[in-house]
Amino acid sequence: MSVLFEVRNLRKNFGGLVVTNDVSLAMAPGDRVALIGPNGAGKTTFVNLVTGNLRPDSGHVFLGGEDVTRLKAAKRVRRGLIRSFQVTRLFQDMTPEEHVALAILQRERQAGKMFGHYSRKPEVMDEVRKILDRLGLIELSHLKVREIAYGQQRLLEIALAMALSPRMLLLDEPAAGVPQSETTRIEQALNSLPPDLAVLMIDHDMDLVFRFARRVVVLAAGTVIFDGSPKDVTQDQRVREAYLGNYANAGGTA
Numbered sequence: 174m175s176v177l178f179e180v181r182n183l184r185k186n187f188g189g190l191v192v193t194n195d196v197s198l199a200m201a202p203g204d205r206v207a208l209i210g211p212n213g214a215g216k217t218t219f220v221n222l223v224t225g226n227l228r229p230d231s232g233h234v235f236l237g238g239e240d241v242t243r244l245k246a247a248k249r250v251r252r253g254l255i256r257s258f259q260v261t262r263l264f265q266d267m268t269p270e271e272h273v274a275l276a277i278l279q280r281e282r283q284a285g286k287m288f289g290h291y292s293r294k295p296e297v298m299d300e301v302r303k304i305l306d307r308l309g310l311i312e313l314s315h316l317k318v319r320e321i322a323y324g325q326q327r328l329l330e331i332a333l334a335m336a337l338s339p340r341m342l343l344l345d346e347p348a349a350g351v352p353q354s355e356t357t358r359i360e361q362a363l364n365s366l367p368p369d370l371a372v373l374m375i376d377h378d379m380d381l382v383f384r385f386a387r388r389v390v391v392l393a394a395g396t397v398i399f400d401g402s403p404k405d406v407t408q409d410q411r412v413r414e415a416y417l418g419n420y421a422n423a424g425g426t427a
């Protein structure tokens with residue numbers, strides 16, 4: 174496979190606790206991978222190490238063949254290593270259109286001087302519309318964030334990540350907290366992401382994971398205990414013991 178993103182022998186300790194234990198993982202453009210594991214397995218720590226929000230004790234992170242381990246988070250973003258925003262970072266009184274325009278201008282390093290005038294830049298407006306349309310938010314372009322449903326706010330998080338031109342996208346529980354009636358929209362949005370984008374999704378909802386992912390990586394106590402197909406993961410003895418036993422036996426959300 175042509176490797177786009179790779180972590181090699183990543184390690185992180187907090188005091189005496191090994192939270193990331195020699196983790197290695199490679200992804201190609203277009204990969205759809207789910208990272209799952211019990212609470213406290215080290216999934217969020219792993220994402221923080223990848224994005225540059227935490228420094229590993231040892232090991233390496235590569236994007237497009239470049240070793241980005243020592244780069245700050247903002248520089249990794251410039252290279253296309255993007256994690257989805259959090260709803261808590263949205264501005265309640267700004268519209269989806271303004272949010273996406275601001276993200277595009279940030280990417281283009283014009284946020285400071287251009288923001289008040291973005292609507293006069295046709296190329297920015299075209300891109301804003303395309304992104305909002307892809308995520309099913311176009312009808313809501315001019316509403317304020319506080320006026321739109323929570324599920325739509327989570328879609329806006331993905332829209333903002335898309336505005337930063339990701340090559341590798343990390344999604345942290347994209348459907349968490351979203352009512353059942355709105356999760357279909359999130360799934361449609363995930364399915365409409367560009368085919369060459371590599372996506373790593375963390376989620377606890379196994380139904381969503383199995384519909385989205387073509388490959389599943391299981392983390393337990395900081396160690397990768399499985400890396401393979403969704404079909405095989407439910408049959409794997411170590412995974413059943415560490416995490417999925419209930420799901421495999423009963424069928425349902427772990």
Ligand SMILES: Nc1ncnc2c1ncn2[C@@H]1O[C@H](COP(=O)(O)OP(=O)(O)OP(=O)(O)O)[C@@H](O)[C@H]1O
Pocket residue numbers: 187192210211212213214215216217218219
């Ligand atoms: N800054 C920190 N200092 C000390 N210990 C930490 C720190 N961050 C996380 N931990 C510990 O590291 C372990 C892994 O935490 P992490 O949040 O990465 O797990 P997780 O798999 O994302 O869990 P969850 O599914 O509950 O979000 C936990 O035992 C946690 O208490």
